[in-house]
Amino acid sequence: MNILILGGGGREHALAWAVKQNPKCDRLIVAPGNAGIAQIAECAALDILDAGRVVAFCEENAIDFVIVGPEAPLAAGVADATRAAGILTFGPSQAAAQLEASKRFTKEVCDACAAPTAAWARFTEASPAKDYIREKGAPIVVKADGLAAGKGVIVAMTEAEALAAIDDMFGGEFGEAGAEVVIEEFMQGEEASFFILSDGTTALPFGTAQDHKRVGDGDTGPNTGGMGAYSPAPVLTEALQAQAMERIVLPTIREMARRGTPYQGILYAGLMIDDDPQSGERRARLVEYNCRFGDPEAQVLMMRLGAQVLDHLIATADQRLAQAKVNWADDHALSVVLAAKGYPGSYQKGSRIGGLEDLPQDSRHMVFHAGTTAKDGATLASGGRVLNVTARGDSLAEARDEAYKMVDAIDWPEGFCRRDIGWRAL
Ligand code: AMP
Ligand code: GLY
Numbered sequence: 001m002n003i004l005i006l007g008g009g010g011r012e013h014a015l016a017w018a019v020k021q022n023p024k025c026d027r028l029i030v031a032p033g034n035a036g037i038a039q040i041a042e043c044a045a046l047d048i049l050d051a052g053r054v055v056a057f058c059e060e061n062a063i064d065f066v067i068v069g070p071e072a073p074l075a076a077g078v079a080d081a082t083r084a085a086g087i088l089t090f091g092p093s094q095a096a097a098q099l100e101a102s103k104r105f106t107k108e109v110c111d112a113c114a115a116p117t118a119a120w121a122r123f124t125e126a127s128p129a130k131d132y133i134r135e136k137g138a139p140i141v142v143k144a145d146g147l148a149a150g151k152g153v154i155v156a157m158t159e160a161e162a163l164a165a166i167d168d169m170f171g172g173e174f175g176e177a178g179a180e181v182v183i184e185e186f187m188q189g190e191e192a193s194f195f196i197l198s199d200g201t202t203a204l205p206f207g208t209a210q211d212h213k214r215v216g217d218g219d220t221g222p223n224t225g226g227m228g229a230y231s232p233a234p235v236l237t238e239a240l241q242a243q244a245m246e247r248i249v250l251p252t253i254r255e256m257a258r259r260g261t262p263y264q265g266i267l268y269a270g271l272m273i274d275d276d277p278q279s280g281e282r283r284a285r286l287v288e289y290n291c292r293f294g295d296p297e298a299q300v301l302m303m304r305l306g307a308q309v310l311d312h313l314i315a316t317a318d319q320r321l322a323q324a325k326v327n328w329a330d331d332h333a334l335s336v337v338l339a340a341k342g343y344p345g346s347y348q349k350g351s352r353i354g355g356l357e358d359l360p361q362d363s364r365h366m367v368f369h370a371g372t373t374a375k376d377g378a379t380l381a382s383g384g385r386v387l388n389v390t391a392r393g394d395s396l397a398e399a400r401d402e403a404y405k406m407v408d409a410i411d412w413p414e415g416f417c418r419r420d421i422g423w424r425a426l
Helices: 010-020 051-060 071-075 078-084 103-113 126-136 159-170 238-258 297-305 308-317 396-409
Strands: 002-007 027-032 065-068 088-090 120-123 140-144 153-156 181-185 190-199 203-211 214-216 220-223 228-231 264-275 282-290 332-340 365-369 372-375 378-381 385-393
Touching: 002 010, 002 051, 010 027, 010 297, 010 308, 010 365, 010 385, 051 078, 065 078, 065 308, 071 078, 078 088, 088 308, 103 120, 103 181, 103 238, 103 282, 120 126, 126 140, 126 159, 126 181, 140 159, 153 159, 159 181, 190 238, 190 297, 190 308, 203 238, 203 297, 228 297, 228 396, 238 264, 238 282, 264 308, 297 308, 297 332, 297 365, 297 385, 332 396, 365 396, 385 396
Parallel strands: 002 027, 002 065, 065 088
Antiparallel strands: 120 181, 140 153, 140 181, 190 203, 190 264, 203 228, 214 220, 228 332, 264 282, 332 385, 365 385, 372 378
């Protein structure tokens, strides 16, 4: 099979690494890829938001299967275009990707299928939004409706902060994404990520993970795209996974099918876990959906799943998930993000990263590249999040120790990482 993966981050490196190990994969192209991906696959310069160009590229290269990594090409309808051209595709349609691209859409779907989530209201003007905030009080959560690269959510601990967020959003800080605003009840609890494959009708749990969104140790400082992850997330017990499937995921998938926009791809459910104050029952409520694998959550999932991933992605695209079964080992994986100093604010590009050649690369140790480029045989940093140092172990503590051993062998004075990835579970 000739396979094309769209994207060029750590998530796509991890996907490529897993897919490549499957004997069904003959030729693997990643667009645009990065310096790490170039070591295991062909990289192609291609505008992955241009659906017509992606289809033409697939035809020129006899691509049999397309895997879409990030949300932007999904929201741009790239999966619709490749499917319409008769190419087997992993990734939801533009209509189904609304589950990530519009907060209001997701809330309406939750209401229609009675999936538990935060109480909410939507506004297209500042004044009624502010009245609502004054009525509800803080803490309260203000969200730009559209895609805002993870920056469109303000968890306001005071009323003044929430009111200022309204001014920013309607003032155009998030462009079109902020023309409509969703205001939500603040949910307390522990967050975890639950991944589910859906072929439109059948849903298959595909692992749990926990991310570390804040930039600093002890979950301090500004939010980032994620500074590290581990899998499994012990807070998502078997019982809570079953509850989330029954109350949130399956109702959502049925509702999407009922609307004539079946969801096909990976569904990434961000869940908030707490005890119901009324019944005392342990419960999971939906924070948000994403229509793609998490980054860096994919890195730990791929490390644990390995080659079978390709079979499951094909079964999803082929609508054969009812026959699929995931083989889980009783193992753990942990990934530490190395980022450029200054991230998530401004940072320098172009610094040289040393020590990578001597690191182990096997089924238990991988350095996935996020923002890197190769120049004259050297690896240079070219993004905010740059490397995802990932290890697998029989225990989470072992995975963590192995990952930090690799981190300490990397020579990159311009980079930094959190030293406490995994603390919640350890
Ligand atoms: P989202 O992009 O919707 O996932 O929001 C980003 C982050 O904001 C989430 O991962 C949560 O940490 C936080 N968040 C979003 N909505 C809520 C909510 N209703 N209550 C508490 N925290 C929230
Ligand atoms: N790590 C969070 C995300 O991928 O959205």
